[in-house]
Amino acid sequence: MRTTGRVLMALAAVLTTTVWAAEPAAPRRPSVEQLQPLIVNRAPQTRVDTPDRERITARRLDIVDDNGVIRMTLSGQTPAPIIDGIQYKRAFNVAGMVLYDDKGSERGGFGTADVNGGMAVLALDHPAMDAIGWRVSPDGEVRFSINQAPPLVREPKLDNRLVPGVQTPTRITLIVGSNGTPAIALNDAQDRARLRLTVTPEGYGAIEFLDAQGRVVQTLAPEADAARR
Template identity: 80%
Template structure:
């Protein structure tokens, strides 16, 4: 999924404020004139007096933009992922919401996965690969991963479309294990943990350095050496 900026504050933060003067200690801000140019409605609708229905029952609900492109799907069985105009099999069923970019490609979503007894998941995607992902497992483990963007490879035999699933390393991983042990790992380009921040079973904060085989070769735990 492409990263887009939908926040008005983020848009304003990119605007020039040249020609506007403020007190020396005042924070920089857009002028009133600039704000007025961005105003869409001074009294937008914020409430609904009466709901159309108290309850809606459906297998799938699609939200479309002004061009008719599906931008969001809410479903008990989310559709298979669409990458650059081609739909591929999903590895396992996810019930929840899927987000799409303006080309109709999947760029993220969240829900519950029919995997290992049920798992809560959330992901935001690069154009053809997960970028970040949360996973809450039934055994209590919580995992958050940040993946390096893979190269964008196109396949002539698939109408020159982007290829999904190109191998890429997870560069940062945060885990709270089922036993409560926390760890933050920094990985190398070969997807191997080389530096890990954790708390030992004795309760000491520690920084671990690992070799390419995953063996801890040095540990910094200053509190462990205190008398």
């Protein structure tokens, strides 16, 4: 941990004091020459064939509370989600950590999803539905969503357990598109974006008002308006 801390501090020092490599139409980045002294290993070990005595090698690690309830699971293939005592299929495998409440229901987690190209995900949950979620997609899009809490619906045919996936609107979405365009959208109760803050391709800040069909009905962009005069 101390060695890792030194590497991170060194990297932070380089990134905050360096003169960035100047490349036309390219993102700002440190040069290879600046990164070279920070490289520890170009081919680090990423898998273990046989366990050794210096670390724990396992497919799954469970952390329990004083009552024996699993409160955290770390796994290369996280278990399917448990909601109010019933386990449901997961849409795709996620390697990472899952958090549970004192009843054993999944309440969040983070990891990498086994989808084409790979995806990094993080979520914190309402009792039976995602509450907030981060997603870093293979195409470079980064999305953060905040969902309204759904009503808690119980089903007698499921022993009066909570029903997962009750539809609820996403009320706030923050996104940086794969092309770098940022936007913050505020949605109505029908999950329709009605107000959006964004930056135009020309670099002007803008506020867009949308109708129920998703059409922009008014745009406020004072700087852009001034530039057109």
